[in-house]
Amino acid sequence: MMSSSKAATSTAAAADQSGERNSLTTIHPDIVQSHILNRLNGATLASTSCASVHFQSLCNDDRLWQRICNSTWPSTAHPHVRSAVSSFPSAHRSFYSDSFPSLHNTGDLHRQGKRCPIETSELISAVDIYFDNKPIYSKILKTETLSSWFMSSPFRLELLHPKETISTPIESGAGGTCNERAAEHLRVSWILIDPARKRAVNVASQRAVEARMHWLNEDLQLRYATVAVDIRGNPVQCAVVVKCGGEELQVKEISMQVEDMEGKILGGMDSLVILRGAMDGERRRADVAIEREIYEMFRRNKEDFRERKQRRERGLDMAFIATGISIFFAI
Template identity: 45%
Template structure:
C-alpha cells in the first residue's frame, strides 16, 4: 500500500515571493478584512477576483456601516440597508463620499422615476476628536405642505433641549478655531422607498463664529445640491450646531 505525504505549496510570484493567494480565505476574511475601513476594503476588492469575492460579503459592510455611523445600529436600519441594491455596500457607497453632482450625458435615456417617499430618515452622528458625542435617527413625513414649502427645516432637538458634551467652552477666537479642526458631522438622508441615501454634510465646518449678542458658538456645515438634469437650479443645504453660552452643553438646529 503506497503512502504519500502531500503538502500545500504556497503560491508564489516569478521572484519566488509568497503572494496573498497563499493565505487561506478564512484567515483573510476573519483576521484581515475585518480590520479594514470602508475605503480600504473597497480598494482591496480591486486586487484580485478572490479578494473581490471575500470583500463584498454583506456582513463586512454591515459592520463597517454601523462602526462609521452608530446611528444605523438598530434593527430597523439594519433591515432597511439590507434591501438596498447591493445591501450595506450600496448604502456605504451612497453615504460615505461627499455629495458631488456630475453632469449626465444628454443622450442618456431617462429612467422611470421612483414614486416619492412618504417619509425621509435622517441619520446624524457628531464626533469630537474622533470620539462620538451625539448620535440620532430622525424621521419626517413628506406629504403635507409643511414639507413642501421652502425653506425646508428639520430640528433634531427642541429649542429648550440640551445635550452635555466633553467640549470646554472656548474663551476666545483662537479657541474657537479648534472646533473647525476637531468637530466632524455626518448627516445622511435616506429614502426608504427608492433605496437611496446621501450625506448632506461638508464633514468639517465651513465656518465657526461667535454670536455677537448671546455669545453662543455657531458651527456651520453646508453643501450645494443640484436639481435634475432638466433644471439648472441649485439648492443650499445648511446644518448648524450651536453651543450654549458658557456651558458644556449644546443643541442643534439647521
C-alpha cells in the same frame, strides 16, 4: 548565458508570486475574514475586493460592511436604519458607497431628481456628532414626505428637543479659544436615507465651512454645508447648522435645511427634488479644502446676487418716483 539566467530568475519570481497567491487562497475564508478583512477600513476593503474573484467574494460579505458602517456612523446601528439599508442593492456596501464620499455638484442633478418615477414616502436622517473623530452623540430622525403640509412648508429638520443639549469635551475658558476649538474639532455627519428609492447621501461637509458668533446672545453657529443645484440648475446649499453656547460650549440646536441664493429656506417639494438629485448624482473623494472653496464661491455668488437685486429694486423705486412726479405735474 546572461539572458538565460535573467529568464530563469524572472520565472522563479513569477512562480514565487503565484505560490504566494495560491497560499492565500488555501487559507480558510473564515480566518481571512475574521483576522484580516475585518481590520480594514472601507476604502481598503473596496480595493482588496478588486484583487481577485476569490477576494471579491470574501469582501462582499455584508457583515464586514455593516461593521464598517456602524463604526463609522454609530447611528446606522439603529433598527430603522438597518431595515432600510438591508433593501439596498448591495446592502451596507451600497450604503457606504452612497454616504462616505462627498456630494459633487453637477448640472445634471436637478434633471435626475425631477425625472425620478418613484415617490419618496419618508426620509430617515442618521446623524452623528464627533469630537476629534470620536463619536459623542448619535440619533435618527424619521420624516414623512407625502402630506400637503410637508410639501408646502419650509423644509427644516430639527434634531434636538427644545430643552435637549449635548455636552462637548471643550472646557470653559476664553471665548475665542473655545470657539476656535469647536470649529476645528467638532464634526457632523447627516446622512439622508430614502428607503423607497434605496439611496442615501451625506449632506454635511467634513468640517465646518463657516463659524460665526450671534450678535445678540453670542452663541457660536457652525455651518456644515454642501452645494447642490435646484430644478432650474441654480446653486443651493444643503446646510447643517449647529448652534453652541454656555460655559462649556454645549450644543443647543442642530438643524438641516436647503437654502437658495437669497438665503431663503426652500419648501418641502423643491427640497425633496433637490435631495433626490443629490442622491442620484456623482460623488467625489471628501476633501475639506475643496468643500470650503466651493462654499466660499457659493457665498460670493450669493453676495453678488443680493447686490444685483438691491440695485434693481433701487432702480425700480427711482422709476416709480419719477413716474409719480411726472403724473403730478401733468395733473
